[in-house]
Amino acid sequence: MTLDLGCNSIDDLPLVELDATAQAELVRAGRVTPEELLDAAITRIKRLNPALNALSASAFEAARERARTNAGDGAFAGVPTLLKDLIAYPGQPLGLGSRLMSGQIAPAGSPYTEALDAAGLVVLGKTTTSEFGLVGTTEPLVTGKTRNPWDLSRSTGGSSGGAAAAVASGMVPVAHASDGGGSIRGPASLCGVFGFKPTRWRTRSAGLPKDMPIAAILSEHCVSRSVRDSATWLRVTETEDWAEPLPEAADLFANPPRKLRIGFYGLDAFGNLPDEAARAALEQTITLCHSLDHTLVPVEGPLFDGRVAAHAVYDIMAMTTSAMVDYLAPGLAPDAAIACLEPYTLTLIEHARALPPSRFVEAAAEIAAAGDMAQAALDDVEVLLSPTIPFTAFPLGTISPDCPLQVIRRHFERSAAYTAAASLAGWPAMSVPLFWTEEGLPVGSHFAARAGEDALLFQLAFQLENAAPWLPRLSALSRTLACRKS
Template identity: 55%
Template sequence: MRASNPEHSRLESDDFSALDATEQAHLVSTGEASPLELVEAAIRRIERREPHVNALASTDFDHARKCARAFRPQANMSFAGVPTLLKDLLAYPGHAAGFGSRLFKGQPAQGGSDYTDALDKAGLIVLGKTTTSEFGLLGTTETLAHGATRNPWNFALSTGGSSGGAVAAVASGMVPIAHASDGGGSIRGPSSFCGLFGFKPSRDRTVNAGLPPAMPTARLISDHCVSRSVRDSAAWLAATERLDLTQPLPAIDDMRRGPQKRLRIGVYRHDVFGRGVSEVVEDALNATITLCTALGHEVLECVGPDINAQETSRAFFNLTGIVLSGLFDQIAAAKGGAFDETLFEPYTVELVSRARRLPETAITEAIGATMKAGASANQAISGYHVLLSPTVPFTAFPLGTQGPTEDPDQLIAFTERLAGFTNVASFAGWPAMSVPLFWSPEGLPVGCHFAAAAGEDALLLSLAFQLEEAAPWQPRLVELAGRLACLSV
């Protein structure tokens, strides 16, 4: 179905990899490409690049081909026929639901959710699942179940976590867009390390992705995507929004015009523990300040959110351990007590062990601490339209240093360091994003972090569109994909 339109003559050589998801869907809607062509091209890219990157937990290409052959575009499909991948924490019918764990590796999902229904309605075709740290616990993606996921910019470095497979797959050009999730920075941190646009929606903005609302950590977690373009991320959000919102997302063309007012942007340089960042991250922040000022916004230095970092960190890890402890109990009951905890990673087991020693009041105290942190954060943002900070305090770090067999206290301390800027938006329920506006002298991407008050997703995306136009990052991703296409299998 390939047309001879000169504008798309490049498709034969680059296999669609230079196009974002919106453009690929446009080719399907106009008949210039078929869903099966897009799927087959993505499969070829995966087969060539996956051995180098190790971003996939499971695949079912035959099922994807079957879906592509039967696909019929419909009106209002944002991503008609576009191939994608889902993070292995999201259950999807017909695919494995491994949760990054050896115990569940390869087990089929029992069903989907309102969220996966929305993705289907948007026209996406799922090729498989991306790697994640076990249950999304760590800020690196190197599990005992699947091994290390490697950063496409430098295979010796981590992609971050827990959405490490998602960012590796999109940055390497396997697919143009992929599902991801974020409970403290798991979309935004990996996006910074891999040069992608990583957006976290406001709390309760999207339809349910399968988490029980009563789960103590559910209010911290947002499902969304990682993407090469802002328009893809905005379209994904529009496709997964709840229908009962009083202020749904405006049309993407309206947001593409940029902010309709001069924004008051508060910038801070130290994380919630009062720690600074590396020199290259400081350079990235300063360059972003210069860019925002040149775009006409008022950028003011501020102290940033003032929360009790130690108390909040303790609450976060206590809640995580309590949730996992409940999971362990459910598995033990289902197996009649014959449950070998060592099938989980040492770090996971240690969090559960610590949670089991907590007093009964711990869960109430921990929830209270996270809510108090959110209230403090809202005070900090009240005088600004947007808060700007680093996303993470350094560029991508070496693999083999922060995996699940390392000392648990070291891993907790490292997680605190990674999430010292991003966790605030999770506690407060804000929309937030990492924008890839800077690259280090060594060629590693560095994201900067923007957050707005809860419900201001459209404002944040309009700023992202403006930044993307002023300092486009997609050419670097196209160049990276081109380099990876030359690697031998």
């Protein structure tokens, strides 16, 4: 089902259609207060969340107090935002998308959330995610289905589906997200927003020990309505000792990329072609890049054994999940586990407990080897272009935590078949919303570059945004959603 258009704009629309950078500029100029920005976001959330189900928890009163007293004058001074419910923020629930964590409140944050506070962002709640971020859709049993703003019968993808839905619908202009194989970029593609994954280790710690194998493929960042918001978010969260700090967004915009050699490919890591809509999006993006005077050449794409890598990631996820559940709920009885945890999570734990301890090291080595093999794909080109996800947003219920194991694994392999290489190799990568189907569903285009070339990707993103702006579509969606009767 879609949403009906046909009413006049409402008072909060001029604010929700602005990106975070513009909202912060209004605050610094004294034209709007942080409280006014916050009230507009809260009004929007209360109107839309019953239909979209993008929030797992709200903290409106705490956010109001921060907006009144402590928004500061940082890059995002007074701008309301949401955090994915896989990251701790002091005083707010930490549910991890699981019934196991119901009612748990985080006592502290992390260097990452401290950086967001210092930038002036006002956190007003948490967004939905799959249990422990494990499933490629956002339909956890604890909060229910999160719905795609472009079509309420469809999924947002996962695991950052709540964040993507919140930004696409205009609840907030930018929201935290995380990516372990495509969990930022996939939902960004399905929801028509900009999704960037930074270079490995570029950002501050969000609390995960660096020596955990899963940490090497996990990135913290955001989904946004504009490129400049994403670039600024990275500037304020990158490690203080990064060798070449990211230039300011205005400088990246003012300095377009040199003529690039872009390698494009359609076959994924398993030798499959994307669906018709994703093929059309790729062809249109190739044409757009040609028009911007870049050289486009066909390539094979990252070459590594996709099935070996997928199996290794599956084993690492299983062992990490098992250890995490043991830590969060030591001595949890089998009956209690069955009552609290989703079927897929229980299957992972069962699988992990059947593995020998040596498998942890072996799987980590296989993941590292796949990343090393993938590096060769950038030997003769500066940027790689492919689909982000090989299909458009799929109907809710297609994939869910109570589906059979093989269904979930096949979906994971299919949906991450283009995005996983950047995670394995540690590259920066982005999904750029450049195409919509005749039915009005967005399809992202995926770009990746060598580790450390985040600035180059942002320069290209600014160029693409200027040549084929997507904000008008998001603004139209905002008006459509505003007119919907709850």
